[in-house]
Amino acid sequence: xxxRVAIVTxxxxxxxxxxxxxxxxxxxxxxxxxxxxxxxSSVAQDGSRTLRTELRAQGxxxxxxxxxxxxxxxxxxxxxxxxxxxxxxxxLVNNAAIGPLGxxxxxxEDVWDRVIDVNLKGAYLCCKAALPRLRxxxxxxxxxxxxxxxxxxxxxxxxxxxxxxxxxxFTRALAVEEAPxxxxxxxxxxxxxxxKFAQALYEGRExxxxxxxxxxxxxxxxxxxxTVAFLLSEQASWITGQTxxxxxxxxxxxxxx
Numbered sequence: 001x002x003x004r005v006a007i008v009t010x011x012x013x014x015x016x017x018x019x020x021x022x023x024x025x026x027x028x029x030x031x032x033x034x035x036x037x038x039x040x041s042s043v044a045q046d047g048s049r050t051l052r053t054e055l056r057a058q059g060x061x062x063x064x065x066x067x068x069x070x071x072x073x074x075x076x077x078x079x080x081x082x083x084x085x086x087x088x089x090x091x092l093v094n095n096a097a098i099g100p101l102g103x104x105x106x107x108x109e110d111v112w113d114r115v116i117d118v119n120l121k122g123a124y125l126c127c128k129a130a131l132p133r134l135r136x137x138x139x140x141x142x143x144x145x146x147x148x149x150x151x152x153x154x155x156x157x158x159x160x161x162x163x164x165x166x167x168x169x170f171t172r173a174l175a176v177e178e179a180p181x182x183x184x185x186x187x188x189x190x191x192x193x194x195x196k197f198a199q200a201l202y203e204g205r206e207x208x209x210x211x212x213x214x215x216x217x218x219x220x221x222x223x224x225x226x227t228v229a230f231l232l233s234e235q236a237s238w239i240t241g242q243t244x245x246x247x248x249x250x251x252x253x254x255x256x257x
Contacts, residue, residue: 005077005086007233009069009126010081010096012036012047014195015145018221019093019228020062021054026229028091031082040098040114042205069096069122072129078140079129088199091232094123094167095145099160099197112159119163123170130177140183145224147193148247148257164189168243175241184240186231191247193219215248
């Protein structure tokens with residue numbers, strides 16, 4: 001049987017890079033893409049080179065590409081590449097996101113629009129491009145990366161939290177829509193994960209934030225990657241429309257940083 005093929009959006013940096021590496025290690029053919037230039041409020045840049053270096057260090061391979069998840073033509077180019085190179089797509093991981101600081105009154109309209117374009121519209125565009133291929137194959141899996149803040153909200157990142165809540169609604173709707181086609185759709189909702197973005201956000205407060213986690217630590221990108229891999233696997237073949245919260249128990253005690 002040929003190796004399964006997964007497209008990972010935002011797959012060149014942070015959590016997305018960890019997902020790309022983890023899937024490659026498990027024998028998947030991975031098509032990972034993102035943008036190398038600095039993005040709005042994001043510390044992610046030059047991810048392609050960093051990911052390629054990490055893959056080489058571990059003796060792994062993946063197709064690492066640059067594309068904008070919010071542009072339909074870019075997304076279609078990625079899907080066409082996967083089909084042209086591997087003649088199949090088995091999974092899609094919608095991870096690309098940006099998260100500028102600011103409440104509603106502090107958020108400019110163009111910033112609001114850009115966050116929605118990347119975090120929500122991007123998932124829609126990728127699903128719309130990949131689903132015909134998954135339907136034609138008669139099976140497939142999609143995992144959308146949301147956030148625990150899409151479940152419970154917080155102060156200061158209203159536009160990000162709004163899109164992450166919308167991703168959960170999108171996940172449930174798509175799961176019902178695609179179930180007759182044997183396509184499963186699930187979401188993961190991590191709390192604070194130790195990435196450069198989180199470290200910048202909580203600089204000087206990490207010990208305080210850690211104390212709010214019963215598990216005694218923040219998450220790491222590999223925590224998310226392992227859960228995504230499970231949801232993509234046959235072991236999760238009867239799971240669809242669900243959200244897996246990854247939070248070290250923080251929501252049980254009302255603390256997520």
